[in-house]
Amino acid sequence: MKIKTLENIEIIRDRKESSINPRKFIVWLFIATIVMLFAALTSAYLVKQGEGNWLHFEIPDMFWVTSVVIILSSISMQFAYISAKKDNISWIRGCLLITMVLGLAFLAGQYLSWGELVRQDVFFVGNPAGSFIYVLTGLHAVHLISGIIFLAIVLYSAFKYRIHAKNLNSLEMSVTYWHFLGGLWLYLFFFLKIYH
Amino acid sequence: MGKAKLEDKNQNISVEDHGAEHDHDHHQSFITKYIFSTDHKTIAKQYLITGIFWAFIGGMLSVIFRLQLGFPDMELEWLRPLLGKWITETGKLDPEFYLALVTMHGTIMVFFVLTAGLSGTFSNFLIPLQIGARDMASGFMNMLSYWFFFASSVVMFFSLFIETGPASGGWVVYPPLSALPQAISGSGLGMTLWLIAMALFIASTLLGGINYITTIINLRTEGMSFTRLPLTIWAFLLTAILGLLSFPVLFAAALLLIFDRSFGTSFFLSEIFINGEALPNIGGSPILYQHLFWFLGHPEVYIVILPAFGITSEIIATNSRKPIFGYRAMIGSLLAITVLSFLVWAHHMFVSGLNPFLGSVFVLFTLIIAIPSAVKVFNYLTTLWRGNIVFTPAMLFSIGLVSFFISGGLTGIFLGNSAIDIQLHDTYFVVAHFHLVMGSAAFFGMMAGVYHWFPKMFGRMMDARMGYVHFWLTFIGIYLVFFPMHYLGIAGFPRRYYSFTNFDAFNIFTDLNSFISVAAILTFAAQLVFAFNFFYSIFRGRLAPLNPWRSNTLEWTTPRFLGHGNWPGEIPKVYRWPYDYSKPGAREDFIPQNVPLSVTPESNLPSEKEKVDAENRRTKEKSVNEK
Numbered sequence: 001m002k003i004k005t006l007e008n009i010e011i012i013r014d015r016k017e018s019s020i021n022p023r024k025f026i027v028w029l030f031i032a033t034i035v036m037l038f039a040a041l042t043s044a045y046l047v048k049q050g051e052g053n054w055l056h057f058e059i060p061d062m063f064w065v066t067s068v069v070i071i072l073s074s075i076s077m078q079f080a081y082i083s084a085k086k087d088n089i090s091w092i093r094g095c096l097l098i099t100m101v102l103g104l105a106f107l108a109g110q111y112l113s114w115g116e117l118v119r120q121d122v123f124f125v126g127n128p129a130g131s132f133i134y135v136l137t138g139l140h141a142v143h144l145i146s147g148i149i150f151l152a153i154v155l156y157s158a159f160k161y162r163i164h165a166k167n168l169n170s171l172e173m174s175v176t177y178w179h180f181l182g183g184l185w186l187y188l189f190f191f192l193k194i195y196h
Numbered sequence: 197m198g199k200a201k202l203e204d205k206n207q208n209i210s211v212e213d214h215g216a217e218h219d220h221d222h223h224q225s226f227i228t229k230y231i232f233s234t235d236h237k238t239i240a241k242q243y244l245i246t247g248i249f250w251a252f253i254g255g256m257l258s259v260i261f262r263l264q265l266g267f268p269d270m271e272l273e274w275l276r277p278l279l280g281k282w283i284t285e286t287g288k289l290d291p292e293f294y295l296a297l298v299t300m301h302g303t304i305m306v307f308f309v310l311t312a313g314l315s316g317t318f319s320n321f322l323i324p325l326q327i328g329a330r331d332m333a334s335g336f337m338n339m340l341s342y343w344f345f346f347a348s349s350v351v352m353f354f355s356l357f358i359e360t361g362p363a364s365g366g367w368v369v370y371p372p373l374s375a376l377p378q379a380i381s382g383s384g385l386g387m388t389l390w391l392i393a394m395a396l397f398i399a400s401t402l403l404g405g406i407n408y409i410t411t412i413i414n415l416r417t418e419g420m421s422f423t424r425l426p427l428t429i430w431a432f433l434l435t436a437i438l439g440l441l442s443f444p445v446l447f448a449a450a451l452l453l454i455f456d457r458s459f460g461t462s463f464f465l466s467e468i469f470i471n472g473e474a475l476p477n478i479g480g481s482p483i484l485y486q487h488l489f490w491f492l493g494h495p496e497v498y499i500v501i502l503p504a505f506g507i508t509s510e511i512i513a514t515n516s517r518k519p520i521f522g523y524r525a526m527i528g529s530l531l532a533i534t535v536l537s538f539l540v541w542a543h544h545m546f547v548s549g550l551n552p553f554l555g556s557v558f559v560l561f562t563l564i565i566a567i568p569s570a571v572k573v574f575n576y577l578t579t580l581w582r583g584n585i586v587f588t589p590a591m592l593f594s595i596g597l598v599s600f601f602i603s604g605g606l607t608g609i610f611l612g613n614s615a616i617d618i619q620l621h622d623t624y625f626v627v628a629h630f631h632l633v634m635g636s637a638a639f640f641g642m643m644a645g646v647y648h649w650f651p652k653m654f655g656r657m658m659d660a661r662m663g664y665v666h667f668w669l670t671f672i673g674i675y676l677v678f679f680p681m682h683y684l685g686i687a688g689f690p691r692r693y694y695s696f697t698n699f700d701a702f703n704i705f706t707d708l709n710s711f712i713s714v715a716a717i718l719t720f721a722a723q724l725v726f727a728f729n730f731f732y733s734i735f736r737g738r739l740a741p742l743n744p745w746r747s748n749t750l751e752w753t754t755p756r757f758l759g760h761g762n763w764p765g766e767i768p769k770v771y772r773w774p775y776d777y778s779k780p781g782a783r784e785d786f787i788p789q790n791v792p793l794s795v796t797p798e799s800n801l802p803s804e805k806e807k808v809d810a811e812n813r814r815t816k817e818k819s820v821n822e823k
């Protein structure tokens with residue numbers, strides 16, 4: 001009887017593992033909704049700009065710095081993943097910590113760039129050209145905060161020895177999300193550079 | 197007995213193959229079983245009952261404004277206990293509250309009844325049961341989805357009762373009207389609550405939709421390939437994809453509107469004078485809002501109708517005792533509608549000052565979307581054609597859907613031409629169009645679904661005779677209400693007007709308007725028959741047979757009262773498509789999906805015979821090898 005039960009479990013496992021892990025799939029779908037959100041906002045930006053009455057100002061130079069920071073954070077995130085595959089526990093923790101610090105540094109940088117805008121007399125309230133920058137960066141920051149929270153949860157399980165080569169799912173999901181947020185920022189940055 | 201006590205670690209469900217009727221529920225408290233449940237079937241019922249509640253509220257609001265339109269001189273003092281100060285001193289309905297009624301009616305019906313009540317109920321209920329899964333991919337997210345909807349409902353309901361009244365800018369809440377609290381009283385707190393409720397609603401829809409898609413793609417049982425999926429599942433999948441891609445855009449619109457309202461930005465506002473005072477806002481554009489809104493708004497109308505299509509496809513095939521005509525064409529047209537519905541939004545904006553050349557692009561796409569719609573209608577009719585039709589209440593409602601979709605769809609082709617739409621826009625012609633093609637059709641799809649799957653939901657039957665009464669009263673009533681509106685619209689009668697008695701041109705329609713109002717009130721009253729039948733049958737209905745409609749899909753292989761996990765034993769495997777009705781040579785006029793080809797040699801097609809032979813050869817070789 002025991003044996004029978006085990007067999008049944010195996011059958012279920014086999015089937016489950018042949019398809020994609022549903023939870024990873026959920027992350028991808030969640031990413032799709034964020035893509036649509038920003039697609040909507042950036043198209044709205046273009047439509048509004050096309051209608052004229054558009055304020056011209058300099059895109060903060062700080063964005064260059066934050067872009068580099070977020071690229072670095074993605075690299076260290078990727079290293080965390082590689083070390084997890086190699087079961088290098090202390091490296092996982094180190095890399096995740098670095099990613100997290102870089103993520104926070106990015107947020108601080110974005111905040112400073114708002115200061116640059118204010119110095120040019122571009123405020124949240126005023127011409128939509130300025131308001132849009134605040135909305136785009138702010139909304140991205142909100143998502144980045146959610147990424148950091150996710151990262152913190154993964155980091156916690158890394159300290160509990162729950163992340164290793166045989167248990168990569170949650171790390172993989174947070175890596176996917178993090179790279180996406182980095183890519184999203186680069187998209188926004190170049191978008192703003194080109195259309196301002 | 198008791199041999200296969202099978203622990204499915206992934207879903208935390210253990211099921212015994214004896215005692216089918218009582219697996220596991222004794223572990224659950226009342227709260228986890230009926231309130232914060234993660235069982236897709238319970239969540240579906242929660243959606244359904246909340247949806248029915250909202251449908252009655254929405255219907256009641258429409259009865260009140262129909263009283264005003266049909267009987268403008270009527271003394272409404274008797275409504276004061278309900279409406280309080282919204283009845284003026286002279287016993288009339290307050291004009292601004294009239295706008296609030298129209299707005300809330302639209303919002304409630306489109307979002308709370310026909311989106312949450314329809315998709316929420318049937319996607320949740322049918323997806324796991326028809327694809328052969330124990331539950332949704334994430335029961336927790338599913339629960340969260342319902343409770344976000346619930347929170348949204350509470351906020352929206354609360355907004356009906358506040359001092360300044362609920363939102364009043366129409367269900368589309370166009371700025372600047374909706375953006376400026378000083379514009380009308382409904383743009384004050386009521387509008388803020390509307391936006392909060394919608395933000396919660398969007399979160400709920402996204403959580404639900406993500407779950408539906410993941411479940412359909414990842415948790416199908418063995419043998420359930422995409423070309424064996426019932427059309428219901430195809431429709432739910434595409435509906436969820438539409439929602440996933442369009443609701444974030446509505447969220448963007450709502451967010452910018454919130455900033456304009458509460459933080460003083462000017463995304464949608466520019467150069468406005470109000471009460472002689474110039475507002476500081478410069479540089480925004482209200483048209484921008486319309487683009488964002490209709491980018492959701494048009495897909496939204498398909499989010500409403502596609503699940504109804506799926507439900508009726510299933511019911512019409514089952515009750516015609518025939519395979520659905522053009523299964524692949526049905527899938528193809530669903531896909532075409534899904535893609536095209538993102539390319540037609542500006543047909544709602546022909547008179548907004550849109551560039552006329554751009555307008556003609558949208559005319560083109562709009563008219564193209566009529567083709568897949570026509571394919572669906574054609575296939576429904578050909579499925580019915582020479583079928584052995586069984587007129588269950590669900591079947592009647594499904595046929596009703598087809599009728600409404602034809603009569604409402606035809607007027608869509610008029611409206612899709614910008615040259616005619618300039619005359620008809622914002623008249624009762626549009627009201628007639630969308631109430632038939634979307635409102636009534638989707639409502640009938642929902643009713644069809646309730647009558648058809650009630651036995652699976654509650655293990656009991658609804659009373660069929662009351663069902664017939666409900667159907668005929670509603671079907672005739674709806675045509676009496678909406679058909680005359682075409683004439684009003686062609687005559688130029690504008691929608692959302694409180695009163696028309698001051699316009700000479702419209703005075704001749706007083707009788708027609710009274711007629712419509714009477715019909716509307718009677719149709720609304722007919723819904724009480726349904727409500728009684730529904731709630732009475734939950735407790736007192738006749739116990740349902742296992743497969744009352746002799747249907748092929750997997751949900752009918754489950755026990756009458758099913759616990760969490762759906763199948764007491766192993767999940768059935770699938771060997772054929774769901775439409776083997778009246779297959780030539782078969783013993784019965786239906787062959788469920790879980791019946792292997794090898795046990796139906798008498799009805800197998802040549803290609804299926806080959807498959808069985810190949811399978812036999814393989815097992816023979818295997819046993820020889822083992823020896």
Ligand code: HEM
Pocket residue numbers: 497498500501543544562563565566569605606607608609610611612613617620621622626629630633634635
């Ligand atoms: C044959 C296909 C269809 C065409 C060509 C079509 C065309 C149109 C057009 C051009 C309008 C704008 C009218 C105006 O405001 O001036 C409109 C309004 C509307 N249509 Fe359709 N339609 C079609 C099918 C549908 C379907 C299937 C649904 C829903 C299931 C639907 C729901 C609506 C709604 C809700 C509105 C009014 C929105 C509002 O202004 O409040 N239509 N339709």
Ligand SMILES: [Cu+2]
Pocket residue numbers: 493494497540541543544
């Ligand atoms: Cu449309």
